[in-house]
Amino acid sequence: MPIHFIDNYAKHDLESQICKADRTPLYGEIWLYQELLKFNDNGFLRDDNWYVKHNYNLSSHPFSDGKVEGQIDYLILSKFGILIIEIKGGGIGVDQNDVYYSYEKKDHSHRYVAQNPFTQVKEYVHSLKSLLDTNHFIYRAVIFPHENNFILKGPQLSGYHYLFFSKKDLDKRDSEFGKNELLFDFLTSLARTSRRHIIEQLGGVLSKERIEVKSWERFPALGKKDIDRLRSELFPQQATYGFDPNRVKNEIILNENYEILKGLRKNRKTLVQGGPGTGKTVLATKFIAENVIKQQKGVYFCANRLLRAKIEHLICTEYKLDPNKISFHIYHPEMLPKEWPLDVDFVVIDEAQEFFDKGLDKLIENFETKSSFPKFMVLYDPEQAIIQNFKDIDWYADFLLESTFVHYFFDTNWRCTQNNSVVEIASLLKNGQYSRIQKDHSTLFLKATNQVEKLEAVKSIINDIGKDFYKSIILVDSYLIHDFRTLSNDFYRQELEELTHTNINIRTQKIRYTTPLKYKGLESDHVILITSGLNELTKVQAYVGISRAIYSFRCILWSQETN
Numbered sequence: 001m002p003i004h005f006i007d008n009y010a011k012h013d014l015e016s017q018i019c020k021a022d023r024t025p026l027y028g029e030i031w032l033y034q035e036l037l038k039f040n041d042n043g044f045l046r047d048d049n050w051y052v053k054h055n056y057n058l059s060s061h062p063f064s065d066g067k068v069e070g071q072i073d074y075l076i077l078s079k080f081g082i083l084i085i086e087i088k089g090g091g092i093g094v095d096q097n098d099v100y101y102s103y104e105k106k107d108h109s110h111r112y113v114a115q116n117p118f119t120q121v122k123e124y125v126h127s128l129k130s131l132l133d134t135n136h137f138i139y140r141a142v143i144f145p146h147e148n149n150f151i152l153k154g155p156q157l158s159g160y161h162y163l164f165f166s167k168k169d170l171d172k173r174d175s176e177f178g179k180n181e182l183l184f185d186f187l188t189s190l191a192r193t194s195r196r197h198i199i200e201q202l203g204g205v206l207s208k209e210r211i212e213v214k215s216w217e218r219f220p221a222l223g224k225k226d227i228d229r230l231r232s233e234l235f236p237q238q239a240t241y242g243f244d245p246n247r248v249k250n251e252i253i254l255n256e257n258y259e260i261l262k263g264l265r266k267n268r269k270t271l272v273q274g275g276p277g278t279g280k281t282v283l284a285t286k287f288i289a290e291n292v293i294k295q296q297k298g299v300y301f302c303a304n305r306l307l308r309a310k311i312e313h314l315i316c317t318e319y320k321l322d323p324n325k326i327s328f329h330i331y332h333p334e335m336l337p338k339e340w341p342l343d344v345d346f347v348v349i350d351e352a353q354e355f356f357d358k359g360l361d362k363l364i365e366n367f368e369t370k371s372s373f374p375k376f377m378v379l380y381d382p383e384q385a386i387i388q389n390f391k392d393i394d395w396y397a398d399f400l401l402e403s404t405f406v407h408y409f410f411d412t413n414w415r416c417t418q419n420n421s422v423v424e425i426a427s428l429l430k431n432g433q434y435s436r437i438q439k440d441h442s443t444l445f446l447k448a449t450n451q452v453e454k455l456e457a458v459k460s461i462i463n464d465i466g467k468d469f470y471k472s473i474i475l476v477d478s479y480l481i482h483d484f485r486t487l488s489n490d491f492y493r494q495e496l497e498e499l500t501h502t503n504i505n506i507r508t509q510k511i512r513y514t515t516p517l518k519y520k521g522l523e524s525d526h527v528i529l530i531t532s533g534l535n536e537l538t539k540v541q542a543y544v545g546i547s548r549a550i551y552s553f554r555c556i557l558w559s560q561e562t563n
Contacts, residue, residue: 006051091146
């Protein structure tokens with residue numbers, strides 16, 4: 001069945017379904033619905049599929065956010081692109097003041113002011129383009145099925161001949177089949193003439209043959225993959241998993257950094273740079289939520305299990321978005337191509353500085369060639385790469401930019417505005433000013449050189465945290481984690497618990513601990529860092545740990561010797 005009606009009205013009861021609020025039938029719109037049904041009956045679309053939506057509400061589109069309004073009479077998605085049809089039933093005319101009016105065919109004296117359909121449909125095209133994150137071809141038509149005296153004359157209307165169809169055209173044929181064929185020919189040829197019209201407007205002296213070639217080069221026909229993507233975006237099926245789209249929009253999409261997300265929509269490949277706390281992962285979460293709402297399929301890569309578990313829980317469990325539309329993976333250079341979910345519409349790569357030099361370009365290339373050019377969002381923190389003495393990160397970023405990625409730089413730290421000392425300590429640590437840190441911020445450091453001091457230091461931290469256990473994290477240098485784990489299990493089993501990817505989303509009344517490297521990409525209100533000291537050997541993990549803090553930071557200088 002080549003014509004697919006999204007509404008799927010009962011064809012013998014159209015007058016009760018295609019009508020005004022007062023139940024008055026809209027005969028022009030009913031006529032077009034019936035004619036589209038006949039396309040199937042007459043076998044005009046044996047090899048193509050058209051998706052038809054009557055009364056498409058622009059405010060229902062996922063990107064509208066309730067701000068874009070307009071009611072499109074008919075929206076048709078096909079290999080030719082997206083066609084917007086404005087249809088006016090009954091009699092319609094325009095007076096000498098360019099005011100449009102409708103009238104009763106039996107009594108021309110009864111006139112009613114009407115909107116300019118040519119302006120309406122033009123505005124709908126513009127509005128829909130602003131909502132879509134793709135640049136596929138959108139074109140328009142105006143149809144007067146009951147009016148045969150409307151004349152396109154004057155500067156306001158003379159350029160609209162190619163997109164206008166009326167009863168005057170229908171009267172060229174006597175049979176119902178012939179009239180239906182005329183409409184079909186108009187709609188199919190309109191895809192070509194609309195393309196030609198735009199190319200001609202761009203200027204330049206071109207032959208008809210060259211215009212024809214350029215029109216399809218500039219606006220190619222849609223493949224099945226493109227049609228499926230647009231169908232999911234335009235007509236999302238949102239009720240399956242019971243999520244609340246308004247909650248997702250208000251709490252994820254429309255929250256922090258939304259204006260940035262809007263600005264990046266038109267770019268298929270985006271490289272986002274920013275330090276800790278600038279909002280990269282927040283932006284990635286918005287990007288995922290927005291695309292899953294549109295029923296698009298994607299994949300998320302990151303560098304550690306805790307971050308993966310947190311994002312997966314937020315998207316699929318807390319906000320109940322469709323888990324079949326997004327998969328979450330830890331990137332590893334030894335991953336085989338067969339392990340990658342290649343048939344996707346979007347790819348998010350978080351903490352990309354961890355694998356710039358580990359085959360990331362090959363990963364992107366595989367998705368490019370095997371997923372029909374999906375959208376990419378690659379997020380990275382050059383500071384964490386530099387502090388690890390990975391000096392060539394700019395080369396990898398430049399390589400992606402040369403591969404048509406668009407670069408965006410986050411230069412504002414939203415996380416640490418309430419505690420400048422956290423920012424200052426991280427900056428001093430990055431620059432190797434270790435003694436100054438302990439001198440200027442001595443009150444934030446505790447020394448634990450033996451077992452008794454370690455027990456007292458941990459007990460002090462537990463008491464200070466109190467009921468803020470769920471807002472706090474202890475980050476232990478990986479060289480000390482075994483020692484700390486043993487102490488925790490022996491003396492503080494009731495107060496402390498190691499954080500893992502299996503319990504990160506489970507509420508507990510215990511204070512949790514892990515290593516800074518495992519906690520990359522996450523954040524906490526209060527961070528307690530346990531390290532043997534601040535020096536070149538501990539610099540990387542200390543920097544990661546400190547930069548996870550939102551409001552406060554404390555440090556225990558933990559001797560590796562035990563007594």
